[in-house]
Amino acid sequence: MKEKISFLENKIDLNSPNKNIVPITTKVEINGKLSIGGCFIDDLIKRYDSPLYILDESTLRNSCRAYKKALEKHYPGKSLPIYASKANSSIFMSNLIASEGFGLDAVSEGELLTALKGGVPNEMIVFHGNNKSDKEIEFAVKNKIKVIVDNNHDLKRLEEISKSFNCDLDIMIRFTPGIECHTHEYIRTGSFDSKFGFGIESLKNLFKFINKTKHLKLIGLHAHIGSQIFELDPHKDLGEIMVNKILEAKSFGHNIKELNVGGGLGIKYTEQDDPPSIEEWIKTVSISVIKACEKNNLKLPTLMCEPGRSIVSTAGVTIYKIGSFKEIPGIRTYISVDGGMSDNPRPITYQSNYSACLVNNPLNLDEKFKAKYTVAGKHCESGDVLFKELELGQCKTGDLICVFGTGAYNYSMSSNYNRIPKPATVLVNNGEAEIIQKRETPLDLLKYDVLPDRFIK
Numbered sequence: 001m002k003e004k005i006s007f008l009e010n011k012i013d014l015n016s017p018n019k020n021i022v023p024i025t026t027k028v029e030i031n032g033k034l035s036i037g038g039c040f041i042d043d044l045i046k047r048y049d050s051p052l053y054i055l056d057e058s059t060l061r062n063s064c065r066a067y068k069k070a071l072e073k074h075y076p077g078k079s080l081p082i083y084a085s086k087a088n089s090s091i092f093m094s095n096l097i098a099s100e101g102f103g104l105d106a107v108s109e110g111e112l113l114t115a116l117k118g119g120v121p122n123e124m125i126v127f128h129g130n131n132k133s134d135k136e137i138e139f140a141v142k143n144k145i146k147v148i149v150d151n152n153h154d155l156k157r158l159e160e161i162s163k164s165f166n167c168d169l170d171i172m173i174r175f176t177p178g179i180e181c182h183t184h185e186y187i188r189t190g191s192f193d194s195k196f197g198f199g200i201e202s203l204k205n206l207f208k209f210i211n212k213t214k215h216l217k218l219i220g221l222h223a224h225i226g227s228q229i230f231e232l233d234p235h236k237d238l239g240e241i242m243v244n245k246i247l248e249a250k251s252f253g254h255n256i257k258e259l260n261v262g263g264g265l266g267i268k269y270t271e272q273d274d275p276p277s278i279e280e281w282i283k284t285v286s287i288s289v290i291k292a293c294e295k296n297n298l299k300l301p302t303l304m305c306e307p308g309r310s311i312v313s314t315a316g317v318t319i320y321k322i323g324s325f326k327e328i329p330g331i332r333t334y335i336s337v338d339g340g341m342s343d344n345p346r347p348i349t350y351q352s353n354y355s356a357c358l359v360n361n362p363l364n365l366d367e368k369f370k371a372k373y374t375v376a377g378k379h380c381e382s383g384d385v386l387f388k389e390l391e392l393g394q395c396k397t398g399d400l401i402c403v404f405g406t407g408a409y410n411y412s413m414s415s416n417y418n419r420i421p422k423p424a425t426v427l428v429n430n431g432e433a434e435i436i437q438k439r440e441t442p443l444d445l446l447k448y449d450v451l452p453d454r455f456i457k
């Protein structure tokens with residue numbers, strides 16, 4: 001008898017994909033093999049090679065629709081969900097979120113360009129960043145993209161650049177609301193000690209200063225308190241604080257029409273994680289904004305939110321092939337896979353945990369065999385370990401491992417460390433698989449190397 005059920009046997013929540021470990025179309029088929037989006041994973045690897053990122057279209061669309069539906073249900077004013085494209089930026093992702101009626105948040109010219117190429121209308125894009133270059137600001141101004149001002153330097157550059165283009169600009173202000181939440185310190189951004197945004201105490205002077213500018217019109221406020229957040233209270237507090245700042249801005253003559261509460265809703269990476277649903281999160285934010293507006297007799301602003309991880313993370317998995325084994329008797333057995341910290345830097349950066357299984361023995365039905373492995377990447381770095389301890393069935397060189405929850409902050413944070421090419425990404429849906437990002441080759445990585453003439457013999 002099996003003593004413990006696998007996470008693959010949990011009931012799947014179709015309405016809030018962030019509450020599942022696996023994409024909503026994941027199945028263990030009758031032949032015992034794993035499929036996602038109606039595609040057998042081992043077939044995909046035969047076709048597209050390993051390692052491979054896979055994105056499930058149904059999970060992506062269900063996540064987007066959950067945000068739209070919850071906003072329609074709980075917020076009577078206008079609303080706009082905006083996809084934080086840093087989570088996974090591609091022409092495909094831009095296209096998909098635009099088709100679901102989402103806007104997009106970009107942090108560089110590269111992300112802006114990707115959004116426009118993917119068909120996101122310019123008026124649905126917001127441009128963030130704590131150190132935007134003049135070139136990036138000019139790109140945003142030329143394309144009539146709304147800029148979220150992060151600091152005084154930003155503000156001065158924007159005023160000068162809009163003057164040189166002889167145009168007026170609608171801007172939003174990002175500020176740090178001073179809210180602490182329990183998440184990794186690198187992904188906590190709303191506390192006073194953060195590199196992002198204006199300090200809340202500086203807003204009065206800022207509102208005064210903006211009145212003196214000739215080309216900038218303040219129409220919105222923005223705050224983002226962190227990522228992978230499981231508590232609802234910080235976002236309840238945030239709604240109230242932001243509405244109070246609308247009032248303060250009003251006293252300086254600014255008419256704030258847009259409130260952007262950032263992203264941050266967590267997802268379930270492992271059995272221990274229990275994030276709120278998308279609806280619960282939106283309901284909490286909505287109620288707090290509505291209540292604070294009622295109390296202060298304010299018209300409801302357009303409510304914007306910027307989810308990244310909770311849109312794309314659960315939709316994505318990464319498949320690796322097992323190569324070498326190294327047993328250290330009495331200590332551990334390492335298994336090494338054909339990827340690692342270059343395609344997924346989160347474990348080495350944030351000590352992040354994931355769930356995983358063998359592709360062709362996902363439920364580990366052979367109860368006689370149970371082993372814990374340390375799963376290492378192939379990079380020349382001792383810390384390149386994807387799992388410190390992973391229980392798997394019997395496995396051998398050539399077997400495939402599926403790591404769940406890798407749709408966000410994996411491809412987008414990937415590197416070419418050790419000159420390792422980035423994997424391809426395949427989109428799966430209804431039994432069809434399509435390439436949305438080609439696999440890099442070692443030759444691609446030489447493209448930008450230059451040997452000055454004097455070194456050529």
Ligand SMILES: Cc1ncc(COP(=O)(O)O)c(C=O)c1O
Pocket residue numbers: 084086087105128189224226227228262263264265306307308309310
């Ligand atoms: C300004 C801003 N908005 C939105 C997000 C997206 O957050 P998440 O992926 O946690 O939803 C981030 C993430 O760092 C962010 O910095």
